[in-house]
Amino acid sequence: MCLIYLDKSRFSGDQESLFNEKHYKSLSNEKKVKYLDSLALLLPNKKNDTVLRNLYLKIGAEYYFLNNLDQSYKYSAVALKLSIKDKDSSRMAKSLYYMGDCYENTQKDSAYFYYLKAQKIYQKIHDDDKLGRVHFNKAYVLFYDGNYPECEIEITKALNYFEETDNLKDLFLCNNMMGNCLEKLFCTMKH
Structure with a gap:
């Protein structure tokens, strides 16, 4: 080449x-x-x-x-x-x-696997901004897999990290996904 x-x-x-x-x-x-x-x-x-x-x-x-x-x-x-x-x-x-x-x-299960491995390392090195992103990506995978209760948990964790780092863009994305997730949870509870 x-x-x-x-x-x-x-x-x-x-x-x-x-x-x-x-x-x-x-x-x-x-x-x-x-x-x-x-x-x-x-x-x-x-x-x-x-x-x-x-x-x-x-x-x-x-x-x-x-x-x-x-x-x-x-x-x-x-x-x-x-x-x-x-x-x-x-x-x-x-x-x-x-x-x-x-x-x-x-392959959402593979994505989740790699995000979880990354999360464990980011926890050890105390990289809060990256931890927030990993939790957001895990929530994304869970949301599109239809696992809304676990998605809500991961979004909450992401929000906690982003609030500490004042990452406004990612805070917005998390809040938006949280709204979508809560809407899906509400719809599933109605049925």
Whole structure:
């Protein structure tokens, strides 16, 4: 595979300069995939450090945004493996979270599994904002699986974390989902 989609004029050889955000955003989706493929070919022999793990997470995230969930999962799993090897809890949790995202709309039990694993790590490292997001995503999975009582519990937990961090956008999303959840609960009680 040719590496023509990497902006070689900005490549200085160090890992931090491998992903050029401005150049990447200027590409069509087709070229973005080729850029990510090219970048991924450069990484396997690089030193396992936070920059490398972040690059794998970035590749995973970008594939997710391009709706290529298989590739997103693949590179998130590589980031997880490297993070475990280096005992990098923050990136372990983030990798698991991304892996859960890959299953959110297709295999809800798998998504829930990965979110739960991420939650346990975020609890250990006391990352309240990320804990709120994990609880929200678990609630999302439960809502669309029709488990409204458990959804309400997870939304309540998410709201508690977001209130502590003053995360207004996520507070809004949680309150909106809570309203939807309570409406569904009310409808099921009427019947």
